[in-house]
Amino acid sequence: MNRFEEVINTVGGFGRNQKLQYLLLCIIGGSTAFFQMGNTFYSASADHYCQVYDVQIYADDSPLKNCTIPYSLEGEDISWDKCQRYDVNVSRGISAELCSSRSEETVSCDQGWVYDKTWYENTVVYEYNLVCSNDWMKQLSKSIVPLGNLVGVVIFGQLSDIFGRRPIFFITMLLSIATAIATSFAPSYPLFVIGQFFLGAFPHSLFVTACVMVMEIVALEYRTMCGTLTHLAFSIFYMLFGVIALLSNGDWRLTQLIVGIIWAFYLPSFFFILETPMWLLRKHRYDDAEKVLKKYAKFNKTTLPDDMFDKDREIYLRLKEETVEEKSRQYTVIDLFRTPRLCLNTILMCINWFSCSFVYYGISLNTDQLGSNPYITFMLAGFVEVPGCLMAWWLMRALGRRWSLAGFAVIGGAALMLSVPPKESIPVLSVAVAMLAKLCIAAVFSIVFVYGAEIYPTVVRNAGMGVSSLSARIGSIISPFVVLLDVYWGPLPFIVMGVTSVIAGLLALLLPETRNKTLPETLEEGEAFGRKDYKKTNSEGGEGKEMASTDRENKVKQNDIALSDDDQEKKTVL
Template identity: 35%
Template sequence: SIYMLGLLLGAVISGSLSDRIGRRPVTLLSMLMMGAFGVGAAFAPNFYVYMALRCLVGFAVSGCTISTVTLGTEWVGVSYRTHTVAISHCCFSIGQMALAGLAYGVRNWKLLQIAGSAPIFGLFFYIWVLPESARWLVMKGKIEEAKKLLQKAASVNKQSIPPELLDQMTPEKKGKSGNILDLFRKPHLRKSTLIMCYAWFVNSLVFYGLSLNVGSFGLDIYLAQLVFGAVEIPARFGCIFLLQWFGRKKCQSFFLLLGGAMCLIMTGIPKDLPVVVTTLAVIGKFAITASLYTSYVYCAELFPTLLRQTGLGLCSMSSRVGGIISPLISLLDKYRPAISMVILGSTPVIAGILCFLLPETCGKELQDHTEAAVASQRLPGPATRCRHCSPAARTAAAPGHPCA
């Protein structure tokens, strides 16, 4: 719960900070904090210092997560957004699986803490290779810096951008930053914000709820960690195609409904059928993992550029609240058996229904302003306009890009 508190604080502060100073500095600072405080926790003189350091690690993890997702989303065309998020999330799953083997082989908690945190320092070279978001630079009026980054991206992909196309990039009259209150000023943004915050809350609640209850399914804790990490990989990569075929809204709703249904069905299965219970739990974890992945893609597309990081930060904050509450839900089973699974099943069903009220973003360009976001809901669908990227990004794209 202390670690989740750090994730919550990081979501609140890092999201807005990234919109103000940029995605790159927040990402680099977060990685430095993850390594320093993670290794430092192994040398904590007492439990209170250890908790404080773990809270700071959670803060850094949250900042790194939401900044990298936004940075990747803003650098690729529409058709590759899902790939970007899937790859980054699969690395999380691989890390979860690696942790199972690492914890099995390293039983000393101090050595395990160091072994799990020290590798982050290997990413020190990111200082020289990690670019800032060109879209964010344009919104801040830093046109020349954005042009240099686009030309560098085109060079890496062995493409060239016509000078006249770059000349079309003009600075904004006022490169102001958004804040959390701006998410609630417009009706369409208010609706999207509230629904997505609840969806993220539910995703985290069920995701960690199933993971923490895995010991009651009759599996060894190390094997459970491995299985629950492995099932996330096909869930995330499967979404790459499903999100393109069926759209964000339908997939988000379906995965939430499926995950909730599995948890509700588990309440009626006798405990003497552990194989059935475990199978349902794995399917539920698969669905919620897919929902969590979808929410990252969907959320990044729903909010305009000026508020995108702030919106992701607020949704991430809601997710962390769910993570904090999740360990406490299982305590309710002491008063009435299976009540925790009823909660873990009913909340995503409600979220799945609410997601049908959201607009579809599949095939639409990212919006820079709240007014543009409103207008985009009235524009023709992907069939009548470019569904991949802006002209500048399209020119800089690699030969394999659909619009290259």
Template identity: 30%
Template structure:
């Protein structure tokens, strides 16, 4: 029975978490919903990094009219006489030696000057069969700045779309925005595959990322709100692993389907079916209760109970509804108290934004720098993606054992130390550097998992998606800086590592300023969010004790 104060149920004594434990914390319907909402994660995971392959430069050289024939290949016996080499030993993509003596064999060493160099003509010879927008839209040499712009425009779309999606998800429902934004992202993505010029491609790329960038955070929050605290970590770990698998699949698809249009169609066409989520999956009962939509919330809870062969009495449902009704009344909040949240939790939000910036900077910065290492770029990308999986599993053990704060601190510090150590490793020890960077990337993946979870736990339900999206938006500044870090290395070889490690160490120590959320329920109101971490409140929390007793 719920505890009573002044004729009203205690606001912490009969929440949705208690009901979820009673009807089955992870029953058949919840498992089915988790499988369904993991599909958008799988299909959406490639968007943030698609430019790595879609907009990459195709290896090419100048065509030498004096020597090349219709069946000529990238490497020919006379190539060293005709084309200069770059510092790394590769052939220059855009320049050739000047042909000087027409009376000699046109492909002999004496037929070319080794000092006068001229730009290529419009005809090029390609090494591979790969088709990116570079050779599809004739973007070569002096125009290659356009390729770098693709990643920038993608991030601009994400910068706008992440908070927009979060805001709409908090105002109009998780399920609705997941279905609509996922469908619109797929439509614009398919349209992009049929573009025939660079600027139309960029326009649809902007729209695709604007709609698609908030999909992961919406799914994450929806999955978090669907189960009780005991199983939230398991559910969200599954979703994060699916994201890493999705990126690995993208690398595999890009390796064997060498046409950028086909690669994107493979992911975008199935994503069109996300519109049916409007009719297939239920809305978050937790969100419905926070919006005062009690009848719809009760129907969702009853549906979950029925799928687990459990029954809930009408008095039980009435107590659940009354508990949330009184919570909203006592908190004296509107349905969307974003302004009040910024005022009361300002420094928590600032610290959260800084942690997001650091994690995104390291996550994408290490991706970019690892892919640029020697070897096959597709294999490098898949290796960097797969190393995230052990990093994702680590928090599954540490978060409950040591808490959120210590886990975030530990992973960020470990990442900073590993990256800093690469500064002191000689360049000849290539595999030691790679091992340290991979360990650093694994630690960043673990930190990211904790941070996603942490951010979802320290803000109230009615603004949870908005603030998660806001912090993620600020983090996107890190993804804009990340592609520029290889340029920093031209001025100082260790500059990227110094930047990454400094940010990681700073954010690691600032993690101690967060309240600890381990073994607490998700706050429904701003008042509850403000009290997170206060020891007396935690010890007096009757709901936690009730959850432990039931489970």
């Protein structure tokens, strides 16, 4: 049995202590959906046309609108111009004579716009007039959060591997709370964008760290369940955010403030969430690991032997004298690309993360365009993720990670390619097909988080998750702008996203299967992972045992010591 498995099963593989921590990690990590999905409502738009006097309000049809706004007929439908108005002075009121004698010349909306506030009381689009020539600024506000994701995971992913999971988890939590509350009072669009950038960086880094922590506090047989249900929590809070936005009447400042206040209630979790014993053991901090595991044992009503780590300390001291240079090394993202097999696995994983994020946010951030009620459509898009996550959990156990990932990605991509925008189809059918695609892509997201945490060696696991998440952020940055391709052909954005998903799904078949495998810890094991000589080990039902690779066995024999976790940075099973 792997050393970490032996230790964690001694105190309880998924005892009451881990269950409490897991619940807190799910709640806090899941509610990062408030930040990831925020701009669906913050940057939402609605029907609008040129304003011609100061206190004007929106009207779907009125004598004033008929007199001042150009329109065209599309069959039986009237299409009103959103960016131009007739050059007519209505300061003294309107009359049939004034309207009939107006010039047909048009001017830009120099006095601003009036907006349909049926669904949204105040959005960033309304407040800063992000329409017409400024429409790109609305798309920028949607792309800035994933840009923050990209920067955050690179920085905090590396820091988490160096300084520990727990410090980074709580630092990013504090920064998220402060930034959320401050952003709700942003007096200008540039400050709003800056706030959204940091609300992309801090909460998402917390979520990635939480996913790693979940996998590092439970025994092997629970990791698939725990990893998948973490994403189920994200989907639940996704739906809850729709309720918060609805109760806020679509006021972006109030919604942002409520989110910040909710997160402030998470601060007491500091006293319950501990550093992961897996990270402590890998860093050879045996005294700290012993303290954490004794807390596990006390809460789980088990015992930790006093001499549990005596041999580990002895082995570590012996190896430290012989391999001082190797043991003091800090691993970085660059190590993921040093060897061919690990490099290929990293590239393939990055492609799949890019694809699922590209499609996921392409659908999620535009749910307000899919149905008549944006709140119901948004919550429906969150709801379909629940069966997606549950199906992913079951299929990962039944078929493995590789085939589950490929299957969901290909089916989701095909659904997108078969769908067309609502304006060109039956709206209910279009929404239904889009929701099927959303279900599949949500399942893909659940799988890649588990798959990524398993396929990267322990010494670069958080860095590997960081570079994968970086690739995902590139996809989510691009996705709001791909939607603009509909000006050339309505189905084009759907086809681009669908083709991307299908290609990524087929490439996933080149990845090694991780189900029922003892996972790599060192770079050497990461390179050997997937080869025939890297043998099958403990299943998620607890079967079998792992035999280490030949190179590692030889090295242990040369040191004349039994194989243990600390021979080379602890062979820990996630």
